[in-house]
Amino acid sequence: MQARLDPLVAGGRHVFAHEIGAYGHEILPVALARPSEDQLSKPGRRAGELVPRVVYLRISRVGWALLSALRPDVIALALRLCRGNLKRVIPLLARGASVARHARRFRANILYAHWPRPSEVGLVASAIANIPLGISIHAHEVAHDNHHFPIAFPRIAFAAFCNAAAMRFLLDRLPTAYAEKARLIYHGVDFSQFQTKPLPVEGVFRIASAGRLTKTKGFDRLLRGVAELRASGRNVELVIYGEGGCRVELARLAEELEIADVVSLPGWVAHEVMADHLENAHAFALLADIDFNDGLPNVVLEALAMGRPAIVSPLPAAGEAIIHGENGFILRGVDDIEGFVEAFTPLIDDRCLLERQALMAAKTVRRDHDRHLQLDRLCAEFGRAAMPDSPACHSDAVIGTIPIDKQGNTGI
Numbered sequence: 001m002q003a004r005l006d007p008l009v010a011g012g013r014h015v016f017a018h019e020i021g022a023y024g025h026e027i028l029p030v031a032l033a034r035p036s037e038d039q040l041s042k043p044g045r046r047a048g049e050l051v052p053r054v055v056y057l058r059i060s061r062v063g064w065a066l067l068s069a070l071r072p073d074v075i076a077l078a079l080r081l082c083r084g085n086l087k088r089v090i091p092l093l094a095r096g097a098s099v100a101r102h103a104r105r106f107r108a109n110i111l112y113a114h115w116p117r118p119s120e121v122g123l124v125a126s127a128i129a130n131i132p133l134g135i136s137i138h139a140h141e142v143a144h145d146n147h148h149f150p151i152a153f154p155r156i157a158f159a160a161f162c163n164a165a166a167m168r169f170l171l172d173r174l175p176t177a178y179a180e181k182a183r184l185i186y187h188g189v190d191f192s193q194f195q196t197k198p199l200p201v202e203g204v205f206r207i208a209s210a211g212r213l214t215k216t217k218g219f220d221r222l223l224r225g226v227a228e229l230r231a232s233g234r235n236v237e238l239v240i241y242g243e244g245g246c247r248v249e250l251a252r253l254a255e256e257l258e259i260a261d262v263v264s265l266p267g268w269v270a271h272e273v274m275a276d277h278l279e280n281a282h283a284f285a286l287l288a289d290i291d292f293n294d295g296l297p298n299v300v301l302e303a304l305a306m307g308r309p310a311i312v313s314p315l316p317a318a319g320e321a322i323i324h325g326e327n328g329f330i331l332r333g334v335d336d337i338e339g340f341v342e343a344f345t346p347l348i349d350d351r352c353l354l355e356r357q358a359l360m361a362a363k364t365v366r367r368d369h370d371r372h373l374q375l376d377r378l379c380a381e382f383g384r385a386a387m388p389d390s391p392a393c394h395s396d397a398v399i400g401t402i403p404i405d406k407q408g409n410t411g412i
Helices: 013-023 044-048 064-068 070-081 084-108 117-129 164-171 176-181 219-231 247-256 269-279 298-305 337-349 352-369 371-385
Strands: 001-006 025-032 111-114 133-137 158-162 182-184 206-210 236-241 264-269 283-286 309-312 328-330 397-402
Touching: 013 371, 025 084, 064 070, 064 084, 064 117, 070 084, 070 117, 084 117, 084 236, 111 117, 117 133, 133 371, 158 164, 158 371, 176 182, 182 247, 206 219, 206 269, 206 337, 219 236, 219 247, 219 283, 219 337, 236 269, 247 264, 269 298, 269 328, 283 298, 283 337, 298 352, 309 337
Parallel strands: 001 025, 001 111, 001 397, 025 397, 111 133, 111 397, 133 158, 158 182, 206 236, 206 283, 236 264, 283 309, 309 328
Antiparallel strands: none
């Protein structure tokens, strides 16, 4: 059994949780807070199936559970995690005690939590219940840590990183011994959903992109690149899937660049139907920031799997999926609009080159990013970390948390 603490909105982590259940693991999802109604309306089918099973922690109802946290070692751990901030210590102890109580009732033999807040709760719960803890770390978290990694690593069973660049970045800053607990486990691509598809017919060249409409995603740079392609005489269109605070700004920029008639901002798209939209594109592009706000978003891998070459900024993990000049292009910098035009021009002008890169795109992702292989690795870690001889545990039970920040965002 596994108690898992993770997000409910569409994305790789909760899909992992759903599929882990199909591998024979019993899962109890535990949420630190209840998502908004808008968030609950967007998880997609597979994540939606988890929603009715989620346990939401309510501090007002964990008074008795809190007594189990009142041990010197647990209090000392909470104080370190909170940097002595007593206003944070009590809620952390209460949540940790509540998760520990649920884990015992569920007879969990491993906790699995996402970084950062759920991992704090997981650390406290693990100390109280004496159940091993595994943590999941995304790319942006390694560069924006608030001192917790040195506290966590001595206490965890393993840490799963979603790409090698993030793993190297963090391990270079931690004691050498901690590398023994690091595991590279990509989110991977579900090839039954993202199947390789023929390229659209010749004519208008369609570029797709996707992500939160925020500054860090670089969609303004993408618009400028498309404007340059149009100015060079290339007949291209751009569609950006996603919602966010920069939507109005991006629409205004498209007007200023005189490309509004070839730019589409259709909004959020459910993960289950994303493949239908990517199928209409000839290629994928993302010019996101390179300061570990993104390592390599999974949508890039999904586009590659469908046979759509990808042109991206030099994201930290770009080279783990894109072979420059063979299945896409990695630009020289985030503002490399000239390189963007140089990469796309031959793909637009030479159908044979586009088809060769499309075939290579699907081939490389299928070789290196098969979701089932990644799930095999994760489940193997659960087996190694679990306590099969403990009388309090049975089978493979996993318990985990769902991170939601003060603004209600889930981190996807």
